[in-house]
Amino acid sequence: MKEILDAILASDSTPADFAHLALPESYRAVTVHKDEVEMFDGLPTREKDPRKSLHLDEVPVPELGPGEALVAVMASSVNYNSVWTSIFEPLSTFGFLERYGRTSPLAKRHDLPYHVIGSDLAGVVLRTGPGVNAWRPGDEVVAHCLSVELESADGHDDTMLDPEQRIWGFETNFGGLAEIALVKSNQLMPKPKHLSWEEAAAPGLVNSTAYRQLVSRNGAGMKQGDNVLIWGASGGLGSYATQFALAGGATPICVVSSPQKAEICRSMGAEAVIDRTAEDYRFWKDENTQDPKEWKRFGKRIRELTGGEDVDIVFEHPGRETFGASVYVTRKGGTIVTCASTSGYMHSYDNRYLWMSLKRIIGSHFANYREAWEANRLIAKGKIHPTLSRTYSLEETGQAAYDVHRNLHQGKVGVLCLAPREGMGVRDRETREKHLPAINRFRNV
Known part of the structure; x- marks a missing residue:
């Protein structure tokens, strides 16, 4: 690994240099173990600790197949799916790996007693398999997390609809x-040239997800002038949704849980901000009963901020805790678009406010190839910026996942993998200087 890192850090390395580097037999990786999937049985979700389940192991380098690439990872980041993996909720991911392994002899590589996790990276291509022509060793890249087979016609209009989408x-x-x-x-x-490795690694999953959910015709199809209610507007997903709303001429109504998070939204340019903790919204009377009076109080507060207008779009991802309120506050003919359920998957809402007011609920999951590319292009052009707040070492990934699990973070948290320190990998200093305050916005909180 030292020779690989030396080649990446050298200013004069060529594609031929990278192509001739010897691959190591093994590498360090953050894993969960199949024999530990029951370690948190009986514990409430909040008490399940990723620091106990995530391991830093030395694992063999996998076989390279057709249409694939091996990438030296300089930096990555923690997403909520890393938290789900680490606490084995709602299901152990080993079931996914077993099913994938049954699809072909090559896919069998993935069915192992350990799972190397993580759905973001920024790094350098080391090797490409047969049939790869667009990339070569030495290319600096980021990766989106959509894996498809495209052997079915279903995925050729929208790759997210491929039956083998993972x-x-x-x-x-x-x-x-x-x-x-x-x-x-x-x-x-x-890789966006004006960003460091850790900055470039942070947007991938959440930026693409927010783009499809809010901007794409496959999601809400946001337009200029729309009022957009954004839950968790300073978090990993919401911070990108807030930027897309502002960049697209919409008005974000940012819902956050602290004064510090409210200030982040205002620093991005949002004017309508609701601190739900300070205003003490309680949408549930108890575990089984929602409180419509609180929906109405919430709707009234939104109209105070919008000049009397209801929201055209709700950017939903908390799920169970907020979904009833989301359906209620959406304007007649409006759209609730949902991509996750971090507070619970079993949603409950009053259907009268949906059907009688001609509202729509749209499910949105990650992004197709084109949407991911467009979202990354906006990062590269400096139109949308990373929301990286803190970076951890690879050894500290368990703590990073714990902080995300307990909502102790702002924006995104990064992880240095091969990069020896922060701030490396910037190739376009001029563009970076133009956008430095925005790039560092979440770090300054």
């Missing part, structure tokens, strides 16, 4: 929280 590093093995990752070559995209 999220790399969550439903596949050999993810990005490691020194080396195995990806399909069509996951690769150019």
Whole structure:
């Protein structure tokens, strides 16, 4: 690994230099273990501790197949799917790996007693398999996390509809929280030149997810002038949704849980901000009963901020805790678009407010190839910025996942893999200087 890192850090390394580097037999990777899937049985979700289940192991370099690439990972990041993997909720990811392993002899590589996790990376291509022409060793890349087979017609209009669609590093093995990752070559995209490794690694999953959910015609199809309610507006997903709303001429109504998070939203340019903790919204009377009076109080507060208008779009991802309120506050004919359920998957809402007011609920999951590419292009052009707040070492990934699990973070948290320190990998200083305050916005909190 030292020779690989030396080649990446050298200013004069050529594609031929990278192609002639010897691959190591093994590499360090953050894993969960199959024989530990029951370790948290009986504990409430909040008490399940990723620091106990995530391991830093030395694992063999996987076989490289057709249409694939091995990437030296300089930096990665923690997403909520890493938390789900680490606490074995709602299911152990080993079931995903077993099913994938049964699909072909090559896929069998993924069915192992350990799972290398992580769905983001920024790094350098080391090797490409047969049939790869768009990328070569030495290319600096980021990776989106959509893994598809595209053997069915279903996925050729929208790759997210492929029956064999999976999220790399969550439903596949050999993810990005490691020194080396195995990806399909069509996951690769150019690394934004004005960003450091850790900054470039942070947006991938959440930026693409927010783009499809809010901007794409496959999601809400946001337009200029829309009022957009954004739950968790300073978090990993919400911070990108807030930027897309502002960049697209919409008005974000940012819902956060502390004064510090409210200030982050205002620093991005949002004016309508609701601190739900300070205003003490309690949408549930008890575990089984919601409180419509609180929905109405929430709707009234939104109209105070919008000049009397209801929201056109709700950017939903908390799920159970907020979904009833989301359906209620959406305007007649409006859209609730949901991509996750971090507070619970069993949603409950009053259907009268949906059907009688002609509202729509749209499910949105990650992004197709084109959407991921467009979202990354906006990062590269300096239109949307990383929301990285803190970076951990590979050895500290368990703590990083714990902080995300307990909502102790702002924006995204990064993980240095091969990169020896922060701030490395910047190739375009001029563009960086133009956007430095925005790039560092979440770090300054």
